[in-house]
Amino acid sequence: MFNGRYGIDKLNTAMIFSALAVSVINVLVPDVTASYIFSIISTALIVFTVFRMFSKNYTKRHMELQWYLKTETSVKQWWWGVRAKFLNLKEKSKYRYYTCPRCLQKLRVPKGKGKIRVTCTKCGNKFETRS
Numbered sequence: 001m002f003n004g005r006y007g008i009d010k011l012n013t014a015m016i017f018s019a020l021a022v023s024v025i026n027v028l029v030p031d032v033t034a035s036y037i038f039s040i041i042s043t044a045l046i047v048f049t050v051f052r053m054f055s056k057n058y059t060k061r062h063m064e065l066q067w068y069l070k071t072e073t074s075v076k077q078w079w080w081g082v083r084a085k086f087l088n089l090k091e092k093s094k095y096r097y098y099t100c101p102r103c104l105q106k107l108r109v110p111k112g113k114g115k116i117r118v119t120c121t122k123c124g125n126k127f128e129t130r131s
């Protein structure tokens with residue numbers, strides 16, 4: 001049956017899983033119009049997957065796969081960027097930043113320690129502050 005047919009690739013697998021995910025969302029959404037749209041999307045995904053599986057046009061299917069892989073990579077990169085930003089913010093909220101009054105070196109101090117004595121890492125200047 002798969003003789004000369006394109007079969008399964010990463011894009012087909014992704015589309016089947018997306019169709020499943022959309023169907024699950026569809027069950028959870030009570031709105032009729034949204035539900036209608038979701039069923040169209042999941043049906044279209046399945047139809048397109050089946051079409052690609054039985055297709056004999058390897059060149060076109062391969063181009064679609066390349067497009068998908070490229071898109072997946074950029075989405076992943078975007079996601080890692082968002083994640084890094086978020087982790088950076090979380091890290092920042094744990095610390096308080098001071099500037100040494102003598103040499104203007106930026107100093108990082110843990111938050112919520114009460115009154116503390118800060119020693120400048122650059123010039124050794126000591127000053128008291130609240131964190």
Ligand SMILES: [Zn+2]
Nearest residue numbers: 100103120123
């Ligand atoms: Zn200093």
